[in-house]
Amino acid sequence: MSTATVSRVLSAKNPVTEETKVRVLSVVKRLGYRPNGPARSLRAMSTKTLGFVVPNVKNPFFTDVARVVEDLAREGGYSVIIGNTDEDVERESEYLEVLMERRVDGLIISPAHPESHQVREVADAGVPMVFLDRTVGSVEAPVVRADGRAAVSELVRHLLHLGHERLAIVTGPLRVHSSRERLDAFLATARELGAPVSDDHVKIGDFRRRTGYEATGELLSSAVPPTALFTGNNLIALGALQALKEAGLSAPKDVSFASFDDIPWFKLLDPPVTAIDQPTRQIAVTAARTLLTMISGEGEPASSTFEAKLIVRGSCAPPGKRDRNKEG
Numbered sequence: 001m002s003t004a005t006v007s008r009v010l011s012a013k014n015p016v017t018e019e020t021k022v023r024v025l026s027v028v029k030r031l032g033y034r035p036n037g038p039a040r041s042l043r044a045m046s047t048k049t050l051g052f053v054v055p056n057v058k059n060p061f062f063t064d065v066a067r068v069v070e071d072l073a074r075e076g077g078y079s080v081i082i083g084n085t086d087e088d089v090e091r092e093s094e095y096l097e098v099l100m101e102r103r104v105d106g107l108i109i110s111p112a113h114p115e116s117h118q119v120r121e122v123a124d125a126g127v128p129m130v131f132l133d134r135t136v137g138s139v140e141a142p143v144v145r146a147d148g149r150a151a152v153s154e155l156v157r158h159l160l161h162l163g164h165e166r167l168a169i170v171t172g173p174l175r176v177h178s179s180r181e182r183l184d185a186f187l188a189t190a191r192e193l194g195a196p197v198s199d200d201h202v203k204i205g206d207f208r209r210r211t212g213y214e215a216t217g218e219l220l221s222s223a224v225p226p227t228a229l230f231t232g233n234n235l236i237a238l239g240a241l242q243a244l245k246e247a248g249l250s251a252p253k254d255v256s257f258a259s260f261d262d263i264p265w266f267k268l269l270d271p272p273v274t275a276i277d278q279p280t281r282q283i284a285v286t287a288a289r290t291l292l293t294m295i296s297g298e299g300e301p302a303s304s305t306f307e308a309k310l311i312v313r314g315s316c317a318p319p320g321k322r323d324r325n326k327e328g
Contacts, residue, residue, distance in 0.1 A: 049079045050291065051099040051107040053092065054132070056207060057084040059235055060263045061280060062110065065132065068284035069108060076292050078105070085112045087173075087206060093118040100127070106291045110134045114175055128294035130287050130301070133178055142294075142301045144287040145178065146278040148260060148308040152185040155230065155258055155276065155310050160193055163318045164228040164256060168201035170215040170240060171232030179207070182232055182260055201226050205236075212239025220247050220255075227255060227319040234261035237273070252317035262311055271314025279306045 001024070008016050009024040016024075027033075050073050054062040070080045081102065083095030092112045096119070099107065106128035111119050116136050123129050123139045131143040159167060169186050172179040183202070190197050200222060205211030212231055219226055220243065231237040237259035244250060244257070251257035252271065259266070262277035286304045294301045 046105050047103045048077055049081055049102060049104045051083065051095075051102075051104040051109070052080050053083040053085060053095055053099070053107065053109040053111075055085050055087045055110055055112050055134075056235070057082065059207065059233065059261075061234065061261055061278065064280045065284040065287070068281055069288045072285065072288040072292070078292075087112050087208075089113045089116060089118075092116065096122055100125075106130075106295045108132055108287050108291055111136050114177065128291060130291045130294070132283070132287050134176055142290050143303040143305075144283055144290060145304075146283060146306045146308045148178070148182050148276055148278070149185040151276040151308040151310045152182050152230075152260070153189040155274070156186055156189040157193065158274075158310070158312060159228045159230075159256060159258075159316060160190070160195055162228075162256065162316060165195055165319075166201065166224065166226045167195065167197050167228050167230070168203070168219050168226035169197065169230045169232070170203040170205065170212055170219075170236055172205065172207035172211070172236070174204060176207075179232055186230060198224075200224075207233050207235055209235045209239035209242075212236035212241075213243045214239070216240040216243035217247070220244070220249065225255075228316065229255055229257050231257075231259045234259060234263050237261070241269075251315040253320045256316040256319075258316055260308075266313070269315075273315045274313045275311050277309045277311050279308075282306055 005016065005020065006024055009021050052066055052069055057063060066082055073080050081099060081104065085092040085095060089112050100122060107122065108130045109119065110132040111134050114135065114137050119136045120139050123141060129141045131141055133145045135143050156167065167190055169183060171183050174180050187197050201219065203215035203219065205215055212235065216229065216239065219229065229240060231240050244255065249255060258274040260276045262275035266273035266275050283306060290301050293299045
């Protein structure tokens with residue numbers, strides 16, 4: 001058949017015979033062809049738009065990165081379309097479909113799952129792509145992220161030096177590399193220093209506030225509660241602090257407290273929260289510039305890893321009175 005005939009069937013704007021329609025749609029289904037998908041976007045001219053897909057736009061880390069990416073994109077004459085997947089693979093797929101139909105020139109994404117077939121399809125179609133914080137293992141693309149292992153290890157050493165023997169951690173899903181990395185560093189350092197973390201003091205959930213709230217409530221009500229708590233990101237931290245308050249407890253008097261991700265309001269609490277800081281602006285600038293370089297074809301894109309940094313504040317102190325009473 002001619003391309004014009006196929007086009008008439010797919011657009012449904014001009015009449016064709018039922019036989020022709022059935023034949024075309026049969027082949028479309030067999031080949032998995034999708035109109036306005038990645039392949040078509042490759043043939044189009046630049047739309048001067050970029051896609052930015054994140055797992056949770058409520059997370060201040062992703063919000064701050066989005067702001068910087070948008071600023072740099074505007075300087076280069078691009079607009080940014082933002083998609084919030086809410087850690088849902090199907091929702092992520094829907095956003096990617098829309099972005100490809102819009103024929104974005106490139107994509108910055110923090111994937112909801114490390115085995116996303118939809119992300120792989122977009123990459124296979126040749127759309128320039130940069131991974132932010134997370135990756136899809138089967139896709140070769142530059143990754144821009146922070147390595148928190150050294151900072152987490154330093155935090156554990158700090159807590160043990162203060163005299164804590166019962167450490168606890170609440171973190172996100174282990175399918176996410178950064179979550180697994182933080183957990184492994186926390187457990188390994190404690191074990192190496194002779195203070196292994198009890199299985200009961202390891203809580204795995206998602207990177208949402210509810211995980212922090214529920215997991216911390218369980219830890220505080222356990223027969224042997226922890227004397228120090230570390231949360232895997234700022235939203236988990238928010239839920240954990242809420243649980244502490246509702247239990248009538250505070251840091252560091254009752255429980256020493258620290259979190260991955262430093263955010264402005266941590267400094268305003270009394271006492272201010274000990275946190276592991278990611279160089280958010282550096283990460284955002286690098287991700288944006290890497291993608292724009294890939295689109296222009298002016299250089300070889302490369303992955304970038306930045307070191308996170310521990311910032312010690314007043315929320316961590318030697319074990320308090322509540323701990324001594326428990327032991328007595």
